[in-house]
Amino acid sequence: MIMTVSRKTLKSFPTHIVVFLAPAVLIYSVFMIYPLLDSIRLSFYTADQAGVTTFSGFANYVTIFTDEAWSNSFWNAFKNNMVLFAIHMAVQNPIGLMLAAILSLPRLTGRHTYRTAMFMPTMMSVVIIGFVWQLILNPLWGVAESVMDLVGLADYFEPWLGQEGTALVTISLISVWQFVGIPLMLLYAALLNIPEDLVDAGQIDGANHWRIFWYIKFPMILPAMGVVSILTFVGNFNAFDLIYALKGGLAGPNFSTDIMGSFFYRVFFGFQLQLGNPTMGAAVATLMFLIILVGIMIYLFGVQRRLNRI
């Protein structure tokens, strides 16, 4: 039955498919794909002092990987970005999963209120979040310090945002705090979609919440976990705003919070007396694209295939 319908649509290309696809494809192609292709084209050019561009093949890429100053910056940003991603995977997603699991428990009172409150930070602009946390962690204002004093830890307070060893971790945790709502939301929706009779069957068998979660629910939401992971990866490798809001274009101290997005920004648009280099920036952005592409490939052909097999 299904097959016959599919076969039929294959023969003549029906107008309704075109109608369904056309608006999205049109807007997307004009305002996203064309500008991106144009920028990739730009990465194969160099500009002289007067801004005239000439074709130069892979020269920009060769510079990035062979010139020590460039390659150091690039690999530093890449490494920091991996740290950012690792912290999100290790902290944000487990917390999101835990909260989603608790919120989806049957007969929980006040779940709407909890969920609304927990998603609140995700709704806020990075401009606001960045500023708020900067105020809280600000040694001059002393809020974080006095909170730590309440639990007797005041001596352990340090200007975390300003120290080379702690700045990146601190920013990552601020980002986790803000965006934990996203895995929470996706996993919560996935958990709600689990047929109730499956869970009921488990309950009849006398399994407790813990067992029901790990043996019945968790396998059912693995695809959603996959989606969450890949979204985290893509989001982290596109991140920029929070670093920019908290640490400015130089991503200090000593570039310890520089990630791919801030590196791209600095190269592309310049910084203070450092002039912007659009063609080099385009090359950096193309590399970011490739990194993300590799990540997605690993997901599609490694992780998802295995998930589907389960």
Add this chain to the structure above:
Amino acid sequence: MTHWTQNLAKRSGVALAGLMAVAALGIAPAVNAANLTIESWRNDDLEIWMDKLIPAFNKKHPDIKVVFAPLPPADYNSGLNTKLAGKTAGDLITCRPFDASLQLYQKGNLLSLNGLSGLENFSNVAKSAWQTDDGKTTFCLPMASVIHGFMYNKEIFDELGLSIPKTIPEFMAALETIKSKSKYTPLAMGSADQWEAATMGFQNVGPNFWKGEAGRKALIDGSQKYTDAAYVNTFKHLAAWAPYLGKGFKAQKYPDSQNLFTLGRAAIYPAGSWDITTFNTQADFEFGAFPPPVPAGQSECYISDHTDIALGINPASENIDAAKTFLTWMGTAAFAEMYANSLPGFFSLSNHKVTLSDPVAQEFVSWRAKCQSTIRNSYQILSRGEPNLETGLWNVSAQVLNGTMTPEEAAKTSEDGLAKWYKPHM
């Protein structure tokens, strides 16, 4: 079924409203042909432009409408470049000194101002920051320079019986007194923004070590290197500040430093003269200023009197004549007087004699008579290549304060960066 149809109705209603909104928004606000828009990074000055300067201009030229449209300072370079590329930049463009603006001129994004009436009111020194290397073409009309030094809380100085330090040993002794005898933070400066360390620190006190213009020019012609004693000693002096900075200075940003001082919690503030305006409105105590102290035994003094800001014309403007009229007006004595007094701390670069009413601004400008002026040593020519010297100085100055780099390493890093692309240093 009814459920679905209801839903459909609801949904199509929303969609329709959305599409209607799109249609309605297509009408772009018409752009008036006689408008001039000024691109600037001085968003702090927005009110003064809107309330004072532009109305004064319109008294003379009521037919030209001027809008001051600043971007946040950190977004200025990137925002301006993108707008220039997209041909949406304003008619008048605020120019940073030297290479950044020179590049804009070379790319055809700034108009040559040769022959502009009003330009004759500026000395060659004032114009040099916005000229081609051969000095033949000027592409921005100089507006103001800023002077570095230190501001201090007079009440705290009185309370502790301190007098103004003239030499570096006196300065360090004063810091030690404040630290040991009071609860005040001796020095209000942080390293989180990095530029504070470089600009208010390194470039503020450095001219006394490298003898102002002599040292700056020697760096350009290659006869001095950043690894020379003068520069290492500047970094060493900077490193000596670290124990006297506020608690958690590594996370302290520029506005935090300003607040620390204006709340009366810090005694001394390494300053740029532009801070005067902010401090006048926020500090409820009397404050004064003193020039950077000299090394022990040195009699002559040097100050950083940096040509900071100018205004040029976007060649793509449709109102070039109006823009020229505006610049000519900015070259008049009336503008110089009004600008300098509306924004104490921005000192006019014109030859007109300007009477300053603000006492602290007067103090700053009086140093020009006692000391020799120079500009920041990384701005002319030396920040043309990569790695960028100015950006590098921000980084190493902050690291010297943080203690993650020794003064010698900072000097070597700066010199190595320069040696990578600048022939006289290779």
Add this chain to the structure above:
Amino acid sequence: MNKKHLSAGMVHTLLLSYTLLALWPIFLVLINSFKTRKAIFKDPMAIPTVETFSLVGFDKVLARSSFDIYFSNSIIITVVTLTLTLLIGAMAAWALSEYKFRGNLLMGLYLAIGIMVPIRLGSVSILNLIVELNLTNTLTALILVYTAQSLPLTIFILSEFIGQIPKDLKEAARCDGVSEYKIFFEIILPLIRPAIATVGIFTMVPVWNDLWFPLILAPGEEARTVTLGVQQFIGQYVTDWNAVLASLTLAIIPVMILYIFFSRQLIRGITSGAVK
């Protein structure tokens, strides 16, 4: 019985402490925006009292910026983008996951590229395009770019959901001779409501919060968004914490109200429309 109560208590303790962590920083901004400058610095965590209460920050914000215009701009941009994205995104997702046609996989991959690429990479080209279309400083420019930016992820998520819809529903309708359009609008759209709610939030958050494109495409006063307005205001009054905290409060409160309002719809959508 006893054991069950204990675990419920633990669950609520856990949820409450996380809720506190999520809301406390926002609460801190709200209370301090109503205090005098001295009080803000002296005791940041105190609730405003009669002596420390002050509205000086709000006076400044309201006198110096047009927050009302910024809000209506942001709301129009967000609502229109959301509507457009959901409608045409769901249509495309349906076409991709339902019909087997030549180039289906290719089209899916083509539409997925946008998830991976930072759209900022195309900034200069986008600006040129908007200039040529004579759309600078209009809300339309932002809506078009945001729609293009939101479509890939929307299509990606909606395809996953549409793929889970039981086949017999559609087949039954097709046997009755219902047109493909009707199947989509009357059967599928209502069924993917929980996904639409999720996607809606995914689209709305980055659009509402974006700083970059307003800065580049529509920096003018008449098309300025709340985020850009706040950012510029903070840049301008950065040392004036009263004004900064007041502007943050003004930016936070409407989002909170809007969200709490929407959140009820969203939760209802998710719980009632869940695909079983």
